Amino acid sequence: MTNLIFLLILLVLGYGFGRLAEKRHYRSILQREQQYRELPAFASKLPSTLNIHATDSALVYGSTVVSVDYFKQFVAGLRALVGGRLKTYESLLDRARREAILRMKEHASEMGANMIVNLKLESSRISSGGRGSVGTLEVLAYGTALIAAKEHAVTPFAVEMEMPAGINISNDSPLKEFAFLGTGIAFGLSLLFLIFILIADFLVPLVPFKVEQKFAATFESHMVEQSPPSPMTNYLQTLADKISIAQELPATMDLKIHYIEDDTVNAFATLGGHVLMFRGLLEKLPNENALTMLLAHEIAHIKHRHPIKSLGRSVVIATTMALIGGATSSDVGGQVLGETGLLTILKFSRDHEQNADYTALATLFSLYGHVDGAESLFSALTSNSNAPPAFFSTHPGTENRINENINFANMQSWPTTGSVTALPAEFKTWLSTEQKPTSVKK
Numbered sequence: 001m002t003n004l005i006f007l008l009i010l011l012v013l014g015y016g017f018g019r020l021a022e023k024r025h026y027r028s029i030l031q032r033e034q035q036y037r038e039l040p041a042f043a044s045k046l047p048s049t050l051n052i053h054a055t056d057s058a059l060v061y062g063s064t065v066v067s068v069d070y071f072k073q074f075v076a077g078l079r080a081l082v083g084g085r086l087k088t089y090e091s092l093l094d095r096a097r098r099e100a101i102l103r104m105k106e107h108a109s110e111m112g113a114n115m116i117v118n119l120k121l122e123s124s125r126i127s128s129g130g131r132g133s134v135g136t137l138e139v140l141a142y143g144t145a146l147i148a149a150k151e152h153a154v155t156p157f158a159v160e161m162e163m164p165a166g167i168n169i170s171n172d173s174p175l176k177e178f179a180f181l182g183t184g185i186a187f188g189l190s191l192l193f194l195i196f197i198l199i200a201d202f203l204v205p206l207v208p209f210k211v212e213q214k215f216a217a218t219f220e221s222h223m224v225e226q227s228p229p230s231p232m233t234n235y236l237q238t239l240a241d242k243i244s245i246a247q248e249l250p251a252t253m254d255l256k257i258h259y260i261e262d263d264t265v266n267a268f269a270t271l272g273g274h275v276l277m278f279r280g281l282l283e284k285l286p287n288e289n290a291l292t293m294l295l296a297h298e299i300a301h302i303k304h305r306h307p308i309k310s311l312g313r314s315v316v317i318a319t320t321m322a323l324i325g326g327a328t329s330s331d332v333g334g335q336v337l338g339e340t341g342l343l344t345i346l347k348f349s350r351d352h353e354q355n356a357d358y359t360a361l362a363t364l365f366s367l368y369g370h371v372d373g374a375e376s377l378f379s380a381l382t383s384n385s386n387a388p389p390a391f392f393s394t395h396p397g398t399e400n401r402i403n404e405n406i407n408f409a410n411m412q413s414w415p416t417t418g419s420v421t422a423l424p425a426e427f428k429t430w431l432s433t434e435q436k437p438t439s440v441k442k
Contacts, residue, residue: 010070011070011071011074013070014069014070014071014072014073014074015069015071015174015175017069018068018069018070018071018072019174021069022091022095025095025099026095029095029098029099029102032102032106033098033102036102036105036106036109039105039108039109039113039114039115039116040115040116041101041104041105041115041116041117041119041143042115042116042117042118042119043118043119043120044117044118045117045118055147055148056146056147057144057145057146057147058111058113058144058145058147059142059143059144059145060104060107060108060111060113060116060142060143060144060145061104061107061140061141061142061143062099062100062101062102062103062104062105062106062107062140062141062142063100063103063138063139063140063141064096064099064100064103064138064139065126065136065137065138066092066095066096066099066136066137066139067136067137068088068089068092068136068137071174071178072088072089072092072174074178075088075174075177075178075181076088076089078178078181078182078185079177079181081185082181082184082185087174087177088174088177092137093123093137093139096123096137096138096139097121097139097141099139100121100139100140100141101119101121101141103141104116104119104141104142104143107145108145111145111147112147113145113146113147114146114147114148115145115146116143116144116145116146117143117144117146118143118144119141119142119143120141120142120143121139121140121141122139122140122142123137123138123139123140124137124138124140125137125138126138193316196316197313197316200309200312200313200315200316201309201312201313203312204305204308204309204311204312205305205308205309207308209250209252209253209273209305210252212271212272212307212308213254213272213273215271215272216270216271216272216273216274217272230259230430231426231430232259232282232427232430232431233257233258233259235424235427235430236257236259236277236295237255237256237257239288239291239292239295240255240257240275240295240299241255242367243292243295243296243299243363243367244299246296246363246366246367247296247299247300247303247359247362247363249299249302249303253273253302253303254273255273255275255299255302256272256273256274256275257275257277257295258274258275258276258277259277259279259282260276260277260278260279261279262278262279262280263278263279263280264278264280264281265278265280265281265284265381266278266280266281267281267294267295267298268298269298269299269301269302269306269307270307271307271308271311273302275295275298275299275302277294277295279431281294281381282431283431284380284381285377285380285423286376286380286420287373287376287420287421287422287423288373288420288421288422288423289364289368289372289373289374289376289420289421290373290374290376290377290380291373291423292363292364292367292368292373293360293361293363293364293371293373293374293377294377296359296360296363296364297356297357297359297360298356299363300355300356300357300359300360300363301348301352301356303359304352304355304356304359306348306352306355306356309352310347310348310349310352314347353401354401354404357374357401357404357405357408358405358408360374361374361405361408361409361412361414362412365409365412365414368418368420368421369415369418370414370415370416370417370418370419371405371409371414371415371416372415372416372417372418372419372420373420374402374405374409374416375402375405375406375416376420378401378402379402
């Protein structure tokens with residue numbers, strides 16, 4: 001973000017000061033062109049229509065160095081991506097050529113010349129801008145100055161004709177070209193970005209789950225502090241195993257439940273079959289049905305490979321933003337695959353959440369014969385709290401989820417009420433036990 005702000009500042013300064021310098025230069029050029037109007041310069045040898053008797057001749061020359069401003073250089077870079085007429089550089093070359101010719105005429109005027117023939121122009125790039133673009137340009141104008149006796153001097157009608165304005169340069173505003181190119185390229189990049197997202201969504205789930213587990217294992221020690229199994233962990237793991245059977249998870253899709261001793265009201269699934277359950281959320285659950293709905297929802301994310309799909313999208317997004325901001329490839333890797341990155345970058349889409357909800361509802365019906373517990377889960381999350389739980393920040397689109405779930409259950413003819421199963425009698429004791437459970441590394 002800092003790099004983007006810095007870029008905008010450079011563009012504004014480049015445009016403002018560049019336009020000011022260009023206008024001042026053109027005013028000076030026009031004044032001096034009027035001053036040397038009666039000193040013609042021809043690209044050819046002595047025109048046959050003129051009868052001049054030169055008493056002397058000499059080489060005359062003039063040169064100038066002109067630098068392009070940052071704004072024009074940036075717009076030219078955009079134009080280079082798509083090709084076409086470099087309008088922003090036309091005024092640069094026009095000013096450089098006319099300035100060099102004027103300085104040549106000034107040289108000739110000091111010698112008392114009456115005209116200049118064999119006019120030649122040479123240009124060279126003194127320094128380059130970014131990625132080989134024009135940075136600083138030198139133009140050299142030279143020719144042969146003819147000095148005639150006064151009685152054979154060229155009369156004023158023999159001066160060269162004035163070049164009509166707008167022949168060599170565009171009258172379009174640089175801002176107009178910037179807006180046109182910026183909008184077009186932004187649209188193209190957005191379309192390309194969307195294509196990359198779709199490719200990631202299609203290809204990433206093809207990665208075998210065993211490979212995902214090996215990848216997650218390299219970060220597991222950074223995610224949570226391991227500790228011996230506790231009664232709470234054993235209970236949650238047993239319930240998760242029942243849910244995995246009900247959801248018909250593949251035999252290779254192993255689950256590992258982590259109980260987090262923290263007041264955060266949250267739970268989420270991450271790579272490699274890991275599910276993190278926070279004490280702050282477990283304390284709010286009224287019965288086992290609500291707990292099953294919660295666990296089944298997180299396990300459904302794993303079943304549908306949502307974590308690795310989210311990682312694929314996050315890699316595309318983070319890489320794009322990092323490259324726009326000017327980060328190196330190592331910076332990109334650090335941002336995307338940081339030690340705690342797996343806990344924060346896996347944001348599931350609204351479709352992912354709905355898919356997980358529907359799978360969790362089917363699990364509730366399979367285990368209990370009804371879906372009572374789904375509504376009580378969300379009711380527990382929203383009750384007695386002025387601030388939204390962290391669960392809602394990692395599970396978007398919660399406003400209408402209760403109604404959507406009820407409608408889905410009704411469409412499947414699943415009872416929405418029924419006899420609920422109480423949590424184990426020791427559940428509250430497990431929550432308040434003094435033993436050290438697994439905790440998230442800060």
